[in-house]
Amino acid sequence: MLMFEARSIIGDIEAMKQTMKSFEAEPLGHYLFWDSIFVPKDKGEKIDLNLRTIRLRVMDMSAQRSKKAMVTEKTTLWFPTYKQDTIVIQKTFDSEPEAHKFVADHYRRESLKVGPKYFREGWQYKLGDCRLFIEKIMVPNLVPSFPPTIEIQAETEKGLAVCCTRLGIRDFIPCSVPEMVRQRLDEVYHKPKG
DSSP states (O other), X not given: OEEEEEEEEOSOHHHHHHHHHHTTOEEEEEEEEEEEEEEESSTTOOOOTTTEEEEEEEEEEOSSOOOSEEEEEEEEEEOSSOEEEEEEEEEEESSHHHHHHHHHHHTGGGOEEEEEEEEEEEEEEEEXXXXXXXXXXXXXXXXXXXXXXXXXXXXXXXHHXXXXXXXXXXXXXXXXXXXXXXXXXXXXXXXXXX
């Protein structure tokens, strides 16, 4: 499955919700979940989280009916104003331990461990052929956290461009959320002393 996506920083969540209302976007619900990103156990080996992500998502509350946990592996191609994701694996589970067991079994040759973890709270909308996600992304014990964002998803590049233009979105975040979180954690916890 291919998906075209763009993410941009927004000034205010409530103002963006009002924008959705003014465009008569269909509200699809509110969600809360934790994302855990898997990285190699060997510190010398790196996964570029902009190109490939293996994620365990645990839903506290979901806009869509779903099971408690979902494992997703995706690969990404980057372009100047958007990214194109290919979902390699997406599998749901009744519990978080079940999902962890799947990752351990399915990726046993890669010897992975849980890396960056972060919490997302969001509001999902449908506008034409696009899905929109207004989100707060928070990392435990990291203050300040990230500014609010909007993610736009479309099935075609043209659909994505039309939606971004309609919403007046011109500045895009040039990396994935997992990479953004990893970079921020590196800045905070691995900055040189002196």
